[in-house]
Amino acid sequence: MSQKGVTPRGEDYSRWYNDLVQLADLADYAPVRGCMVIKPYGYELWENIKNALDIRFKQTGHKNAYFPLFIPMSFLQKEAEHVEGFAPELAVVTHGGGKELEEPLVVRPTSETVIGHSFSQWIQSHRDLPLLINQWANVVRWELRTRLFLRTTEFLWQEGHTAHATAEEAEAETMQMLDIYADFARNEAAIPVIKGRKSNQEKFAGAEASYTIEGMMGNVWALQAGTSHYLGQNFAKAFDIKYRDENNEQEYCYTTSWGLSTRMIGAIIMAHGDDTGLRLPPRLAPIQVVIVPIFKNEEQKGPVLEAAHRIAETLLTVNIRVHVDARDEKPGFKFNDWEMRGVPLRMEIGPRDVESGTVVLARRDRPGKEGKSTAKQDEIRAAVTRTLTEVQSGLLEQATTFRDAHLHEANSLEELKESIDTEGWALLPYDGSAEAEAKIKEETKASSRCFPLEGGDVEEGTKCAITGRPAVGKAYFARAY
RNA sequence: CGGGGCGUGGCGCAGCUUGGUAGCGCGCACCGUUCGGGUCGGUGAGGUCGUGGGUUCAAAUCCCGCCGCCCCGACCA
Structure with missing residues (x-):
């Protein structure tokens, strides 16, 4: 490139980001729209992310496995909400070996369905539980608008899938993995994320509850950097994942899934980068x-x-x-x-x-x-x-100071608007409704990020600042990627 | 999918209005000089002007179609 540096962040944040990805030698655009080539330096960064997570997964008893890229279309359709959520962004293979296929194959957008199919065969008895599986894979989602690392048509990630005998155990697993993501983000990536629960609008298609780690980027926008879902018995029922309990009764399992993707690289770029370039946390940096x-x-x-x-x-x-x-x-x-x-x-x-x-x-x-x-x-x-230890904590400290300076509380639409306008996230008493969220989005372009696990509780009788109905908690609202 | 912008050596661009032998900067190769914050000078290599058609004696330039990419919005890890 002829220019010597990146576009300054203050001038054009999007351009700064794009410049940086290419000038720092992380990735290139690919011949196919929305796809990217991850270059060696970017891939090494991903490998370090991968290793740091994989160790944590293994330490908590998970095993790696690999499931196929192609999924029969009919599998997706078994869980109503799931198919509805993913239908618009599926890549579908209709031909193979020169002939039209009898049943179209979906290129996995996520693997709950194929893995659910396997789980139903693997699990017979309560003695087979819990089943704790993870896979490192690529997935494809036909996105309308893409950005290197943040949202590409194909991306790399890990997806964990577990099955449990009880709801309590599955819920505990969901939270454990959320904690692992938060710990990774904080102690490896030096990003002080906020843990929280997604609103119904932002929840994973087919989940009972979705949890997220939300990071604040250098332009104060929010980025969901990892998610953990409690799936209840939704997929167990759709895929017949059953076990015999101690009394020989047949019961459906409770399942979870959780994922973190190459988007994390985007988070690291935007959480730490400055006008001279990237700033990598030593624990993940390819070259320290x-x-x-x-x-x-x-x-x-x-x-x-x-x-x-x-x-x-x-x-x-x-x-x-x-x-x-x-x-x-x-x-x-x-x-x-x-x-x-x-x-x-x-x-x-x-x-x-x-x-x-x-x-x-x-x-x-x-x-x-x-x-x-x-x-x-x-x-x-x-x-x-x-x-190196000092740089690691220096980056975390700077990111934390920056984040805390941009967290606001709001108790009305007006206050919320002001928070968003003055570049911040607003914590607002919220009833979780689509209606309130739509209104906020229209007025401020902000969406609900999460009901934070810490500091999100409201007293009995607190009302939603938008609808006046009972609030279920306080939720962060922010402009988001 | 709506709005905007752009396709010309590896990269960034000019040339197009007014058709007439394809140019600049960076990078690259070589020589010298320099080296504690992006040296300077010289020599040189490198381009079917996104693509298909049309107009014309002649098209990067004018006309029509197509493709692709980027940015801004609606959907999403």
Whole structure:
């Protein structure tokens, strides 16, 4: 690209986002509308997300499996609300091997139905429960309007599917996975998400209840970064997922599903990115430390590069993801380049450092001089480890401060409007109705994000600020992706 | 699907109004210079102008159709 940097956020947030995705080398547009090519740097980021989640799933007893991409059309139709919800965005295969298929195949938009089919065969007895399965897969939803990572026609995700003997157990699983997502977002991605329950309008098609983690992006819009659904017996009944209890009675299972997608990359970009580029949380960054050697002639080059590689080796011994940038470019160019790519920590090493046994560290979470410090080469492991931890918490802290400054309470449509206008999320007593939500959307373009699990309770007798009917709780309203 | 914009070397664009041998910047290759915040100079490679048709002696340029992409709205992880 000919331009040197991204479009400033204040000028055009959408363009800033698009510029950044491409300039930071995360993804490209694909030949097919709405699809994307995830480039190596973006994919490494996804792999790190994947690993951090997978460990958590395994720790809580889940097993990975894989279910097919194609689903018989009739499966989708077995759950009325489910098919109604997904019908508009299905990709359907009608031909195979040169012949028209007897029954069209749907390219999975999500896998409750095929997995439900398998579950019905796998589960016979209460001894088979709970069944805790996860799959890493691609899914396709024919979206009208797409944006790299945030909403693409095909995307990568994980979808967990579990079956339980009781509603309580399934509900507990739903909440456990929501907690895992929130923990991941906070401690790995450095995004302080709000956990909450979706309104009926925003609920997953076919679920009894949907829960979400909502993150605040740099333009204050909300982004649903992960969801966990309590499906009750809806899919169990549609797919005959039954077990024999201790008394040999046949009972339907209670199921859950939960997912987190490559959209998370969009969340990370928008929660942390600035006008110089990406800012990646060290725990997920493909490259945690980049070493930029500095020299002005051949005599200096040798010792400097030698020191750079020696330090890199040292850092590798403590599993720090380090890269020596030995390209034939000016240091200034490299600084800007790695800042664009969001590398959390830059290490500069030049002739003066070689002389004095030091290096210069520059933190990505603090701009310019403020983020620079000097460290001793023989204490480099400790210095780098400590600084990476500081950058990780620095990003979380900045995101939290930003979020808290934009959370408002509102008790009327007027106050809500004001909150949204002044760029914020509004917490409003709400009856959960479609009617109130439609009214709010019309007036403010904001939608209900969730009834937060913390701070969403209302006293008996509290009325919905829009309809005047009894409120079921306080819900956050915000402009959202 | 409605509104707007755009398709010209790898990328960003000019040229189109008024048809006449395809241009600029970045990037790329090579040489020198520079190197602690996006060096400077030189040389060079690279384009069926999205696509199909039409008008014309002649089309990137005018006319008609089609395709695609981006942005803004209604639906969605």
